[in-house]
Amino acid sequence: MLATALRVPDDSQLREDTPIRDLKPRGVAAPKAPARVAPQASATGIGVTIRDLRKDFDGHTVIEGLDLHIPAGQFVAVVGRSGCGKSTLLRLILGLEQPSAGRIALESEALRTPSKRIMFQEPRLLPWARVVDNVAVGLGEGGRKAEQRAKAEAALAEVGLSEKAGNWPATLSGGQRQRVALARALVSGPGLLALDEPLGALDALTRIDMQAMIERIWRAQGFTAILVTHDVAEAVAMADRILVVEAGRIALDVTVDVPRPRRRGDADLAALEGRILDHLLSERAPS
Amino acid sequence: MTPSFGTRTLERLTPWLVPAVILLGWQVAASTGLVSTRFMPAPSGVVAAGWQAARSGELWTNLSISFARAAVGFLIGGGIGFALGLANGLSRLSERLTDTTLQMIRNIPHLSLIPLVILWFGIDEEAKLFLVAIGVFFPVYANTLHGIRSVDPQLVEMGRVYGMSATTLFTRVVLPGALPSIFVGLRYALGIMWLTLIVAETISASSGLGYMAMQAREFMLVDVVVLAIVIYAGLGKAADAVTRLLERRFLAWNPAYGNA
Numbered sequence: 001m002l003a004t005a006l007r008v009p010d011d012s013q014l015r016e017d018t019p020i021r022d023l024k025p026r027g028v029a030a031p032k033a034p035a036r037v038a039p040q041a042s043a044t045g046i047g048v049t050i051r052d053l054r055k056d057f058d059g060h061t062v063i064e065g066l067d068l069h070i071p072a073g074q075f076v077a078v079v080g081r082s083g084c085g086k087s088t089l090l091r092l093i094l095g096l097e098q099p100s101a102g103r104i105a106l107e108s109e110a111l112r113t114p115s116k117r118i119m120f121q122e123p124r125l126l127p128w129a130r131v132v133d134n135v136a137v138g139l140g141e142g143g144r145k146a147e148q149r150a151k152a153e154a155a156l157a158e159v160g161l162s163e164k165a166g167n168w169p170a171t172l173s174g175g176q177r178q179r180v181a182l183a184r185a186l187v188s189g190p191g192l193l194a195l196d197e198p199l200g201a202l203d204a205l206t207r208i209d210m211q212a213m214i215e216r217i218w219r220a221q222g223f224t225a226i227l228v229t230h231d232v233a234e235a236v237a238m239a240d241r242i243l244v245v246e247a248g249r250i251a252l253d254v255t256v257d258v259p260r261p262r263r264r265g266d267a268d269l270a271a272l273e274g275r276i277l278d279h280l281l282s283e284r285a286p287s
Numbered sequence: 288m289t290p291s292f293g294t295r296t297l298e299r300l301t302p303w304l305v306p307a308v309i310l311l312g313w314q315v316a317a318s319t320g321l322v323s324t325r326f327m328p329a330p331s332g333v334v335a336a337g338w339q340a341a342r343s344g345e346l347w348t349n350l351s352i353s354f355a356r357a358a359v360g361f362l363i364g365g366g367i368g369f370a371l372g373l374a375n376g377l378s379r380l381s382e383r384l385t386d387t388t389l390q391m392i393r394n395i396p397h398l399s400l401i402p403l404v405i406l407w408f409g410i411d412e413e414a415k416l417f418l419v420a421i422g423v424f425f426p427v428y429a430n431t432l433h434g435i436r437s438v439d440p441q442l443v444e445m446g447r448v449y450g451m452s453a454t455t456l457f458t459r460v461v462l463p464g465a466l467p468s469i470f471v472g473l474r475y476a477l478g479i480m481w482l483t484l485i486v487a488e489t490i491s492a493s494s495g496l497g498y499m500a501m502q503a504r505e506f507m508l509v510d511v512v513v514l515a516i517v518i519y520a521g522l523g524k525a526a527d528a529v530t531r532l533l534e535r536r537f538l539a540w541n542p543a544y545g546n547a
Contacts, residue, residue: 096448117449124445128463128540137459140450168540184449 045073045224046106046115046191048093053102055088055248062088063248072107072191075218075225077235080245081280086228089245090194093226094118106192117190119198123177125169131180132156132165138184155187156180158217175206179213186217193218195227199234208264211238215260232280236273237262244279252279328510333517336510345499350518353484353495356412360419361480368424368476369469372431376465377457382432389428397421398486410491415484422483423476430472434465467541470534477526485519 048070055063062085070076078086091097093104094116106115117138125134135152156162159179169177178198185193195214199207215238218225229235235242236256244252254276258268310330316322317329324332340346371389375382397418408414438461446460488497496515503511538544 094448120441120445122441124441126442126460126463128466128538129459137446137449137451141452141455170540170542 044189044191044222045071047072047224048192048226049105049107050093051103051105053089053092053104054100055085055092055097056100061248063092066102066249068243068250070224070226072224073222075215075227075238075240077227077229077239077242078245079229079232079235079242079276079280081283082230084245085248086245087196090118090196090226090228093192094194115190116192116194117185117188118194118196119178119181119185121197121200123169123174123181125177125180125184127169129169130165131161131167131169131172134169134180135183135187138187140188151187152183155183158186159183159213175202175210178202178210182210182214182217186221186223189221190223192224192226195225195229197229200230207234214238219260232273232276236269236276237264242272242276244276246283252276324509325507326509328513332510333513336508336514337517340499340511340514349494349496349499353488353497356415356488356495357419357480357484360416360484361423361476363416364420364423365427365473365476367420368427368472369431372428372472373435376432376435377461389425393425393429397483401487401490405491410493414491415487415495418487419480419483422479426472426475426479427469428472430468430475431465434468434472435461437468438464467538467544470530470538473533474527474530477530478523481519481523481526 050066050068053063053066080086092099132152135155136148139148139151153165156165159182161176161179164172199210211234227238239256242254242256243250258266262269314330317324375386404414404417442460446456485497488495489501492498496518500512500515534544
């Protein structure tokens with residue numbers, strides 16, 4: 001993390017020294033792990049500042065008076081009940097929706113194109129394009145063919161799917177397809193990655209693998225990550241900070257002060273998960 | 288275990304088993320006098336008639352004339368149908384403007400236009416081209432429109448979010464997504480193309496396969512009539528084979544078609 005802070009932004013963002021597979025269980029006391037993975041200014045991440053945001057749909061207010069600052073390079077998880085406005089918040093930050101009032105500012109966005117990428121709940125791969133060409137979609141238009149292909153192949157290697165480059169998406173498993181979607185989102189080296197419940201449709205073990213992979217790549221590349229999820233355990237395992245959204249406002253803003261790599265079943269994480277779940281469940285209590 | 292050479296040959300020959308048995312039975316029935324060759328010539332007689340027509344050049348002339356008519360009519364009607372299908376699939380305005388009209392015209396059996404077409408064009412080339420073009424227009428139009436409408440909106444949204452321009456979105460997302468449906472239209476259109484052409488040539492023409500068959504009827508040349516019918520079957524099979532080939536090439540990504 002400290003190394004990335006000093007790094008000059010480059011085009012590929014794909015560091016060659018990053019191990020392709022790094023899913024083996026890690027020791028309790030990793031010597032290099034920082035005691036606190038607090039947000040730190042990153043050379044590659046994009047910070048987000050939101051002031052007094054409001055969004056109405058047909059006269060119905062979904063988000064109201066929302067203030068938020070996400071420092072560059074932070075991993076933020078947004079949790080909340082269905083319909084609380086968390087997906088709308090994500091779409092607003094990405095510019096897929098326009099705010100009804102208020103302001104969303106992305107710092108240093110102009111320096112880089114494309115600056116924002118999204119990973120959807122479904123892989124949304126083009127079935128008629130080979131895996132490597134699907135990844136190359138993330139590079140946008142223009143640029144030399146060979147160069148694009150090389151970048152796409154490097155991104156595929158990052159998610160451990162090099163040998164599937166020439167396959168049709170129909171021949172991949174659900175988890176593999178979502179990894180291709182991750183490679184497509186990251187191939188352009190975005191400063192902001194939005195994750196809209198990308199692991200919701202996967203089985204439990206594949207989900208844990210994917211969480212570890214996303215965390216590892218985030219640590220290596222230092223982009224700002226915003227994860228919208230229903231799964232509080234997932235939020236607690238991955239994020240630096242958890243926002244609980246309730247009726248279009250941020251009801252709870254928690255910093256996860258547990259060092260990485262985090263162990264599943266850690267007592268601090270479990271306690272935090274319990275606290276957030278209590279908060280979410282108490283919303284329904286009669287007032 | 289991979290299938291042995293013998294098994295694969297057998298698999299390839301199986302579809303031809305039924306036609307072969309029918310031919311054989313037909314030949315036997317004709318040779319033994321069970322069926323009078325005045326009404327139904329033996330397969331050998333049809334082959335002889337085909338050989339004679341081929342040697343005189345009559346067969347090739349008629350075949351190439353029919354083929355050219357079919358191709359030109361198909362390109363005109365299919366081209367317009369494809370263009371309108373795209374336009375109406377992509378633009379609400381275009382659809383509102385033309386779809387109702389097209390749906391009304393679609394319900395007119397195109398062969399019922401023959402008397403009118405003869406009045407307009409006589410028995411010239413235009414008459415045949417017009418009928419073929421009208422016949423192939425609708426299957427191509429309707430299936431292209433349907434194909435574009437049924438493209439996964441999630442993929443379109445993905446394309447937009449990933450910064451595709453309108454042109455790229457069309458060539459990389461919309462058109463490939465509509466292709467399976469377009470191919471269904473193509474298959475229907477090819478069938479209708481032959482049907483229309485043969486009917487038109489049988490009723491009003493001075494050349495072509497349909498004309499050849501009608502002439503043969505005048506002179507009670509049953510073998511030539513049957514020859515013409517056999518050629519239709521062959522042409523139909525050839526058109527189908529070409530479509531299959533194209534599907535394998537362009538829809539290889541789809542597990543329902545090629546084997547990726």
